[in-house]
Amino acid sequence: MRTVDVIVVLIISIVAGIVAMAIYEAIKAPIRRYFRKRVKEKEVSLKLPDIPQSEVMPTDVETRELKPKKKEKEVPPEEILEVIEVDPGCHETKTIFLRQGSRVSGLAEEVYGLEFSLYVVDGEGYSDFVNKDSFNALFWVENRTAIAFDFHVPKTDKWYFVFDAYRKQYPREIEFDCRIRPAS
Numbered sequence: 001m002r003t004v005d006v007i008v009v010l011i012i013s014i015v016a017g018i019v020a021m022a023i024y025e026a027i028k029a030p031i032r033r034y035f036r037k038r039v040k041e042k043e044v045s046l047k048l049p050d051i052p053q054s055e056v057m058p059t060d061v062e063t064r065e066l067k068p069k070k071k072e073k074e075v076p077p078e079e080i081l082e083v084i085e086v087d088p089g090c091h092e093t094k095t096i097f098l099r100q101g102s103r104v105s106g107l108a109e110e111v112y113g114l115e116f117s118l119y120v121v122d123g124e125g126y127s128d129f130v131n132k133d134s135f136n137a138l139f140w141v142e143n144r145t146a147i148a149f150d151f152h153v154p155k156t157d158k159w160y161f162v163f164d165a166y167r168k169q170y171p172r173e174i175e176f177d178c179r180i181r182p183a184s
Helices: 003-045 123-132
Strands: 078-086 091-098 103-110 114-122 139-144 146-152 155-164 170-183
Touching: 003 155, 078 155, 091 170, 103 114, 114 123, 114 146, 123 155, 139 146, 155 170
Parallel strands: none
Antiparallel strands: 078 170, 091 155, 103 146, 103 170, 114 139, 114 155
């Protein structure tokens, strides 16, 4: 190949890369809005319908003010629907307080079909992860576009769901759908 041909191929490759990035940037925002709207619709559909007060309590019953309840311990949510954004080469965490014996299941899926890793670790494991030491994880899957998970919690503690994009070139948007069922 002549030098001119190599230069032409190089210029075409650069232009194609620039066009691809422009297309990606142009469609990123509308797709992000679509998935955020979809997650919000899921959240809205979980709300109970409003019931008029007259149907809840008969009007001929005497009412009295109740004493405020004592502050209860932290109770985990029943369901979490969220979009987790992870910058290239970084990680994001979702911290959830979980009780021993609870069953945790769900799906983490990257919006654009890009690979990411998911680790579920306790406080000690998260500290080791951040310090780049070897760590023990309750659950881990690496380099997948979608990750289904289902496990029982071995101890009551704060658990860290670590969404990792280490050595990745583009940001990740991960739809996180998690269901927590208390121990029976």
